[in-house]
Amino acid sequence: MDIQQQYKRVFGYLDKNGDGKISPPELQICIRKMGQELSSEEAEMVAELMDSDGDGLLSMEDLVKVVEAANEEEKANDLKMAFKMYGDEDTITPKSLRRMLSKLGESRSVDECELMIAKFDLDGNGVLDFHEFQDMMMS
Numbered sequence: 486m487d488i489q490q491q492y493k494r495v496f497g498y499l500d501k502n503g504d505g506k507i508s509p510p511e512l513q514i515c516i517r518k519m520g521q522e523l524s525s526e527e528a529e530m531v532a533e534l535m536d537s538d539g540d541g542l543l544s545m546e547d548l549v550k551v552v553e554a555a556n557e558e559e560k561a562n563d564l565k566m567a568f569k570m571y572g573d574e575d576t577i578t579p580k581s582l583r584r585m586l587s588k589l590g591e592s593r594s595v596d597e598c599e600l601m602i603a604k605f606d607l608d609g610n611g612v613l614d615f616h617e618f619q620d621m622m623m624s
């Protein structure tokens with residue numbers, strides 16, 4: 486079953502009255518099933534923001550956008566947690582990269598870590614900030 490079929494199946498399940506639209510309370514149920522919480526006010530705000538035709542309800546296409554946005558937020562949070570594993574710094578230095586790789590069983594020299602960082606160091610300062618780390622992880 487491809488992703489579009491899965492979305493249709495979920496949409497059909499949530500669209501209790503079969504009108505082809507998801508109300509804010511139905512959206513709350515959807516988000517809860519994804520393991521996240523959404524208050525009534527937040528669900529109404531999301532429905533208003535993501536609603537493409539202005540009726541305060543979500544179509545299938547609108548729901549796909551909501552789900553994809555939630556998935557992107559989860560990925561970003563996972564990346565932030567991974568970034569913090571390199572230390573309490575706001576950057577990943579060659580030494581902190583070497584330490585983390587060592588914990589993972591990879592033995593690298595500081596010089597090798599400098600080369601690894603240089604590939605994704607967009608501003609050329611010799612360290613990776615979160616955005617550079619994010620680019621590296623997404624490539």
